[in-house]
Amino acid sequence: MNGPQLLEQQVGRLVTRMGAVFPGERAVFRGEDLHASLKDMGWLELYLFGITGRCFTPQQISVVQALWCYTSYPDARLWNNRVAALAGTARSTGTLGIAAALAVSEAQIYGRGVDLRASEFLTRTRTGVDAGADLKELVRDEIKQRRGIAGYGRPITSGDERIAPMMALVRAQGLDGGPHLRLAFEVEKILLAGRWRLHMNYAALAAALCADFGLSLREYYFASLMAFLAGMPPCYLEAAEKPEGQLFPLPCRVLSHEGVARRRWRDAPLKPEAPG
Amino acid sequence: MNEESIHTRIWQEEAEPDNAFAAASCHCHGYDVYGDLLVHASWIEYLFLLFRGEAPTPGQARLLEGLAVALANPGPRDAAVHAAMCGGVGGSTSASCLIAALAVGAGASGGAREVLLAMEDWLERGTDLALWQTGLAAKPVDDPADVWPAPGHPAGFDPYGVRCTGPVLQTLAYLAALDGAPSLAWLQDHRAALESAAGLPLAMSGVAAAALRDLGCTPAQGEMLFLLLRLPGAAVHALEQQDYGHKNFPFFRVELENDPGPAQKVANVAEAGA
Structure with a gap:
């Protein structure tokens, strides 16, 4: 069966097991x-x-819920939240601002990009350790190959304020014995003892917990994609309540031009000369 | 107070003497936008300047103009335009229609990601036919740690095509004949061999990737331009469906494979037990 025939079979119908x-x-x-x-x-x-x-069990649900709550910061300086807030100050709609802020949260240095890489590292490393590999070697190889480990280290500060309260809840729910969580802390020990001096951050903790709850990499991606959501509407709302345009106004002087010097455009080949 | 700044090589402004928040002049890559470009440059030349930092040659301007015409409207069957129409038909905001088109048109199946991947292939393989043939025969690699799903087919080719379509052939022929289009010319000359290696016909995304390479774009710049250049069609089809209304828009038939059937109403169950 060729391509068009395959497509023809699907014309005008939705075959699904997901719902209707x-x-x-x-x-x-x-x-x-x-x-x-x-x-x-x-x-x-x-x-x-x-x-x-x-x-999922009520204990697992409470932990996943807390994973979202503890990282929802209504701080409009954060890049993704700033998008929501700028939508507010520019008098766009709340849905547009928050949808864009969520989309922006799929970043490489924070958000979904890090979530996926942290989860992939922990699940792959656990498979390696279970197969008899030495964890220190695996960590060393990872750093060598990728110049870092997703979920460890933080650009602004070494500590992560979300870990202690999260672990308190995890212990209270009796969910602190999972293999990925143990592995995540063992990796941190290795990274702290070595010359790297990297603390575990929230991305590794969240990824480890969700892996222990049986979420696959792709399931975890979807489970975490609204992790920052609760912090976004406050950013939009406050900006929208203030007079328009008063959030992060930028005067001309903040533009630090580092490009070429001024020059004249040649005669444009596609556009006729302006009359006169 | 130590004021933070935004670093840019693209844009330079001078403030009005009495208002630090209003520009008296704007320069783009050194050119006075409102005093010079507005009068002397075409929109397509300005677009080229924005991305590449230099004025285009006449050939480059024609190439970008031709590509922009070819990409402006993929038509209402295209998934990105379909998505925009889903916004329009329900009376969603105009921005959401374009956001829908961008999101759907961003992917590795007919979207901007496919163009980026094809441009990366060009960087790796250049005009070495043997490298292309080896690369096209290999299955696309899945990176489970990437937010992008694994591509389902070689970038730049039509996964369901039987033969290279008229619009793709016409676009390739026109663009490849322009000055300064060596990748497009090579693609034109080797299309049959490449299609044979891929087992699929060339797609518009493949022509776009070669054109964007000939324009000197990086894969990331090519991805952005492809997203931008396809928005006009999404916009007008969304507006059109808003006029037609939802009663004239397909809703499709559902075939639910695991339908539990209507639930018995509690009242009925109680009555049955009584």
Whole structure:
């Protein structure tokens, strides 16, 4: 069967196991009636069920919820939050500002990029250790190959204020014995003892906990993509409540020009000369 | 107070004497935007200047202009335009329609990511046919730690195509004949061999990648330009569907493979047990 024939089979139809709405009647969510068998599910449980098709324990749900809460900072200086706030000061809509701020959170040096790399490192390293590899060697190789380990070290400060409260909750929920979490702390010990002096940061902790809860890399990506969300609306709202344009105004003098000197444009070949 | 600054090689401003927040003049890569470019430069030349930092040659300007025309509207069947129309038909904000087009049109299947990957292939393989043939025969590599899903086919080729389509052939022929388009000319000459190696026909993304390379763009610049240049079609189709309204827009048939069926109402269950 060639390409167009493969496409022809799918014209005008949605074949799915994920769900559908029957307007005026009912809605199905991953094979369950949303308003009957799933009617008592909490929002986060439903969100994770949508990603994984699995249910999680109340203890696990409370930890995942806290993972989001403890990193939702209503600080409009943060780059992703600043997008939401700038939408507010520019009198754009809240949805546009927050959707853009969430999209911007898929960054390489923070957010989803780091989340995925941290999770991939921990799951791959755990497989290696289980197969008999030496953890110190694995850590050394990782640093050599990638010039760092996602989830360890922090650009502005070495400490991470989110780890202690998060670990207190994890211990209270009896979820501090997972293999990825243990591994994450063992990696930190190696990094602190060596010349690298790198502390574990929140990305490694969150990735380890979710790996211990059985989330695959791709599931973790979706589970974490709204981690910063709660901090964003306050940034938008305050900017929108203040007079327009008063958030982070930039005077001309802040532009530090480092380009070429001034010059004259030659006659443009595509545009006729202006009359007169 | 130690004031922070924004470093830029692109833009220079002088403030109005009585207002630090209003520019009296703006220079882009050294050219006076409102005193010189506005009068003497075309939009496409200015676009080239913004990305490349230098004025284009007449050939480069024609190449970018041709590429911009070719990409401006992929038509309503394109996934990115379809996404924009989904915004338009429901009366969503104009920005959300364009955000939808950007998000969907960003991907590795017909989108800007595919152009970036194809441009990276050009950097690695140049005009060495043997390298292309080896590379195209290899399965795209999946990086599980990347936010981008693994590409499903060689970048720049049509995963469901049977033969290279008329618009792709016409665009390639026109652009390859322009001055200063060596990659496009090579692509034109070797299209059959490349398609044979890929097992797929050349796609518009492949032509765009070669054109953007000939314009001197980095893969990242090419990705950005491709995103930008396809927005006009998304915008007008979104507006058009807003006019037509949702009753004239496809909703499609659903085939639910795990339908639990209507739930029994609690009242009915109670009545049945009584």
